[in-house]
Amino acid sequence: MTPGPLRVMTVYGTRPEAIKVAPLLRGLGEDPRFDPVAVVSGQHREMLDQVNQIFGIVPDVDLDVFAHGQTLNGLMAKVFERLDPVLVKASPHALVVQGDTSTVAAAAMAAFYREIPVVHLEAGLRSGDLRSPFPEEANRRVTSQLASLHLAPTATARDNLLRENITADDVVVTGNTVIDALLHTSRQGVPFSDPRLVALEEGRRVLLVTTHRRESWGTAMQGVGRALRVLAERYPDIEVVLPVHRNPLVREALLPALDGLPNVLVTEPLAYGEFTRLMAASTVVLTDSGGVQEEAPSLGKPVLVLRSNTERPEAVTAGTVRLIGTQEHDVVRQVSLLLDDPGAYREMAHAVNPYGDGNATTRCVAALAQLLGVGEREPDFAG
Numbered sequence: 156m157t158p159g160p161l162r163v164m165t166v167y168g169t170r171p172e173a174i175k176v177a178p179l180l181r182g183l184g185e186d187p188r189f190d191p192v193a194v195v196s197g198q199h200r201e202m203l204d205q206v207n208q209i210f211g212i213v214p215d216v217d218l219d220v221f222a223h224g225q226t227l228n229g230l231m232a233k234v235f236e237r238l239d240p241v242l243v244k245a246s247p248h249a250l251v252v253q254g255d256t257s258t259v260a261a262a263a264m265a266a267f268y269r270e271i272p273v274v275h276l277e278a279g280l281r282s283g284d285l286r287s288p289f290p291e292e293a294n295r296r297v298t299s300q301l302a303s304l305h306l307a308p309t310a311t312a313r314d315n316l317l318r319e320n321i322t323a324d325d326v327v328v329t330g331n332t333v334i335d336a337l338l339h340t341s342r343q344g345v346p347f348s349d350p351r352l353v354a355l356e357e358g359r360r361v362l363l364v365t366t367h368r369r370e371s372w373g374t375a376m377q378g379v380g381r382a383l384r385v386l387a388e389r390y391p392d393i394e395v396v397l398p399v400h401r402n403p404l405v406r407e408a409l410l411p412a413l414d415g416l417p418n419v420l421v422t423e424p425l426a427y428g429e430f431t432r433l434m435a436a437s438t439v440v441l442t443d444s445g446g447v448q449e450e451a452p453s454l455g456k457p458v459l460v461l462r463s464n465t466e467r468p469e470a471v472t473a474g475t476v477r478l479i480g481t482q483e484h485d486v487v488r489q490v491s492l493l494l495d496d497p498g499a500y501r502e503m504a505h506a507v508n509p510y511g512d513g514n515a516t517t518r519c520v521a522a523l524a525q526l527l528g529v530g531e532r533e534p535d536f537a538g
């Protein structure tokens with residue numbers, strides 16, 4: 156009897172997880188050696204559905220663990236309780252988790268307890284501070300301890316793992332699948348559905364802003380809101396565009412300061428295709444997002460990061476990303492510098508691809524094949 160394809164289960168719950176997992180699910184689906192099983196946790200339900208649609212993914216199981224206002228422990232408990240019977244029933248040959256959310260840590264632990272090999276996609280990112288970003292840094296470290304295969308996006312991430320005594324043979328440098336997702340999506344040329352966004356492509360300077368991180372909720376985010384007001388008033392010729400996260404805490408902190416400004420455009424979160432188009436049309440990107448820090452440099456956009464540390468130092472070293480924190484005057488000063496000084500702008504606005512070459516999926520699939528004894532891994536991504 157010939158053995159059937161190997162079942163590789165992937166558990167994901169948030170928009171950024173979906174964006175980074177989608178190319179891998181497609182890659183596994185196109186390879187006869189594998190039978191991918193997509194399990195969604197439903198953590199960011201609507202935003203997740205948008206991404207699944209772009210990549211043609213239909214989830215096999217929905218754990219439906221999301222509830223408004225639930226605690227991290229409540230979420231973890233639900234993932235354990237609802238994933239375990241799914242693991243038992245499907246009995247996958249490996250479980251893939253991506254990144255650093257609480258779903259990731261819980262799913263990795265649940266699979267480990269069932270003696271299912273854990274594969275960590277985007278492994279080895281470290282801020283160096285267990286409490287920041289919270290709780291992601293802890294989630295990443297826990298997951299690294301449980302994984303059998305570490306798909307590190309960059310050599311820096313691999314080195315972080317080796318410093319923690321992870322076996323070198325278990326680490327493959329793949330590049331980040333977010334760049335595969337970005338290229339796939341940009342090729343589709345998705346149009347804007349909001350006419351206000353269409354108008355932006357007519358040559359207006361755009362300051363694109365996304366912020367959502369837990370550490371910035373409250374006063375830090377209010378400061379960012381005030382800084383945006385100062386900038387919008389100082390530069391009436393620019394358009395400040397905010398696709399605002401659905402979290403009410405983000406909205407309450409950020410939006411009141413921006414009321415009544417004609418050149419501030421607030422939208423709902425954009426579907427991935429539209430968001431990548433907006434990044435490409437932007438002049439400066441101001442963000443605390445991990446994924447955006449990885450994508451915008453490859454589009455040649457300067458990125459100012461609303462954080463004081465990052466687990467993604469590669470583009471900072473390459474000079475296209477700068478950490479500026481969340482203080483009102485720092486945000487105003489750093490954005491103004493880029494808007495006023497063409498030399499300073501040029502210095503930051505060059506395309507670099509430290510995070511991937513668009514072939515991460517192929518390397519990930521090959522590494523999985525090696526783990527499961529049906530192939531050989533490919534040479535590491537060189538960066």
Ligand code: UDP
Binds near residue numbers: 174424430450
């Ligand atoms: N993104 C999107 N629509 C938006 C804002 C962001 O599709 O309105 C994408 C973005 O391109 C990136 C990902 O979402 O790939 C980042 O998600 P987020 O900032 O929520 O999380 P993080 O990357 O910080 O984990």
